[in-house]
Amino acid sequence: xxxxxxxxxxxxxxxxxxxxxxxxxxxxxxxxxxxxxxxxxxxxxxxxxxxxxxxxxxxxxxxxxxxxxxxxxxxxxxxxxxxxxxxxxxxxxxxxxxxxxxxxxxxxxxxxxxxxxxxxxxxxxxxxxxxxxxxxxxxxxxxxxxxxxxxxxxxxxxxxxxxxxxxxxxxxxxxxxxxxxxxxxxxxxxxxxxxxxxxxxxxxxxxxxxxxxxxxxxxxxxxxxxxxxxxxxxxxxxxxxxxxxxxxxxxxxxxxxxxxxxxxxxxxxxxxxxxxxxxxxxxxxxxxxxxxxxxxxxxxxxxxxxxxxxxxxxxxxxxxxxxxxxxxxxxxxxxxxxxxxxxxxxxxxxxxxxxxxxxxxxxxxxxxxxxxxxxxxxxxxxxxxxxxxxxxxxxxxxxxxxxxxxxxxxxxxxxxxxxxxxxxxxxxxxxxxxxxxxxxxxxxxxxxxxxxxxxxxxxxxxxxxxxxxxxxxxxxxxxxxxxxxxxxxxxxxxxxxxxxxxxxxxx
Numbered sequence: 001x002x003x004x005x006x007x008x009x010x011x012x013x014x015x016x017x018x019x020x021x022x023x024x025x026x027x028x029x030x031x032x033x034x035x036x037x038x039x040x041x042x043x044x045x046x047x048x049x050x051x052x053x054x055x056x057x058x059x060x061x062x063x064x065x066x067x068x069x070x071x072x073x074x075x076x077x078x079x080x081x082x083x084x085x086x087x088x089x090x091x092x093x094x095x096x097x098x099x100x101x102x103x104x105x106x107x108x109x110x111x112x113x114x115x116x117x118x119x120x121x122x123x124x125x126x127x128x129x130x131x132x133x134x135x136x137x138x139x140x141x142x143x144x145x146x147x148x149x150x151x152x153x154x155x156x157x158x159x160x161x162x163x164x165x166x167x168x169x170x171x172x173x174x175x176x177x178x179x180x181x182x183x184x185x186x187x188x189x190x191x192x193x194x195x196x197x198x199x200x201x202x203x204x205x206x207x208x209x210x211x212x213x214x215x216x217x218x219x220x221x222x223x224x225x226x227x228x229x230x231x232x233x234x235x236x237x238x239x240x241x242x243x244x245x246x247x248x249x250x251x252x253x254x255x256x257x258x259x260x261x262x263x264x265x266x267x268x269x270x271x272x273x274x275x276x277x278x279x280x281x282x283x284x285x286x287x288x289x290x291x292x293x294x295x296x297x298x299x300x301x302x303x304x305x306x307x308x309x310x311x312x313x314x315x316x317x318x319x320x321x322x323x324x325x326x327x328x329x330x331x332x333x334x335x336x337x338x339x340x341x342x343x344x345x346x347x348x349x350x351x352x353x354x355x356x357x358x359x360x361x362x363x364x365x366x367x368x369x370x371x372x373x374x375x376x377x378x379x380x381x382x383x384x385x386x387x388x389x390x391x392x393x394x395x396x397x398x399x400x401x402x403x404x405x406x407x408x409x410x411x412x413x414x415x416x417x418x419x420x421x422x423x424x425x426x427x428x429x430x431x432x433x434x435x436x437x438x439x440x441x442x443x444x445x446x447x448x449x450x451x452x453x454x455x456x457x458x459x460x461x462x463x464x465x466x467x468x469x470x471x472x473x474x475x476x477x478x479x480x481x482x483x484x485x486x487x488x489x490x491x492x493x494x495x496x497x498x499x500x501x502x503x504x505x506x507x
Contacts, residue, residue, distance in 0.1 A: 090314065090315050092346075092350055093357075105339045109307075113306075115299075120292055124140065124153065125160050125164075128264075132165070139251050140263070140265070140288045143268065144292025145268060146268055147334030150292050176192070178231065180235045180239050181238050187246055189250065190209040217256035217258055220258045227260065231262065244276045250263065252280070252285070255283065273286060295333040297325045297329040297330075300333070301325035304339075323388050327341075328341065328392075331396060337488075341388070398486075398489055411461065413442065415490050416490070417437035419504060420504070421433055431476055435452075468481055469484050
């Protein structure tokens with residue numbers, strides 16, 4: 001009897017432990033609710049029922065577990081894979097397809113967001129924002145290589161500034177955008193600024209526009225009733241004169257005690273502020289500088305993919321885009337060049353499709369089968385690696401490239417030296433500077449330099465070939481040397497040689 005009593009007591013305790021809320025687990029809650037004599041549950045496979053959870057009973061609709069199975073279908077990775085799978089290849093025979101693809105890759109097509117330039121854009125916006133909030137004049141110099149997004153960033157900054165002013169309730173400054181290449185004379189920039197600032201009927205006819213602006217920004221009574229003015233001067237290096245007076249006077253407009261002028265200058269020359277505006281530094285009014293570096297391979301590839309994402313079809317093979325990004329980054333980092341190369345590659349595919357269709361029609365008429373290679377190529381409707389390679393060669397390999405590649409080594413070193421000296425927007429150099437750069441390269445690479453007479457003869461040969469232009473001077477060392485070919489041609493011609501690739505590397 002005692003053994004039977006103890007056994008019954010153990011059963012009671014086990015039942016109490018089972019029903020205890022402290023030991024209740026979510027994973028076994030369904031099993032505890034089932035009767036001990038119920039039949040086993042047959043679980044549904046997730047492949048059989050997409051709307052149910054793998055751990056749901058047959059009668060469940062799948063919404064009780066983790067919010068339902070439908071949430072997992074909308075994950076970013078699944079959506080991306082779905083887009084990649086569903087996106088069909090395009091039809092290069094369809095004119096609308098070709099037009100859409102080319103428009104997406106055109107320079108004039110501005111992207112909705114500027115990628116890889118967020119930091120630079122924020123610096124410019126914060127500068128403008130602080131100047132408007134404090135109603136304080138100031139100057140900013142935006143510089144960088146061509147095709148690095150300087151002008152495009154300014155358009156986005158103007159939109160940001162307008163949205164911020166409307167949200168904060170502050171008065172938006174008048175914005176004047178000037179492309180300095182459109183000016184007949186460099187001093188006409190002051191006429192444009194004056195025309196936007198004050199009507200002609202209120203001006204003093206005896207004063208020049210520059211004098212009137214100086215007077216206007218020096219008197220509190222006249223300037224206090226004026227709005228802040230944001231002046232964006234693109235291609236600023238076109239204002240460089242012999243005495244640099246125009247550039248100096250333009251930046252000085254922001255230094256007057258009651259100036260309402262916010263000036264942003266944009267140019268390619270990285271060291272323009274140091275070379276042409278030394279007096280501004282002495283007056284403690286040197287502009288702030290924002291530098292745009294050349295795009296890297298990863299950045300170019302990212303921007304190309306961004307532009308192509310919105311297309312409803314696949315245009316390029318992934319390796320073709322990678323080749324374009326790698327080559328353009330190695331030569332110049334110019335995004336406009338990359339877009340141009342991609343458009344040229346599309347045109348090459350168009351030409352190939354037309355040629356193959358003509359040959360196929362001819363073969364059909366003659367009842368002869370088309371070659372297997374032709375059939376295979378006609379089936380591939382996207383831009384391949386070979387299309388991109390030809391487009392790159394046509395874009396960068398000019399006749400000058402072949403000439404440079406056939407030169408003797410020391411003449412190539414001279415061209416390499418010129419490129420290093422004129423990099424950053426400088427237009428020319430001198431024979432003396434070039435001699436020193438040539439000797440430095442030879443010394444660093446342990447190459448015996450040639451004599452001064454032979455070196456002078458090499459300058460003459462390069463001048464005769466149209467690669468350099470030598471100026472006139474009584475002192476031979478002061479003769480000006482101008483590079484007559486594109487820097488990108490020199491870089492492209494010599495990039496296959498490690499020695500020159502290291503010499504031309506930007507520090």
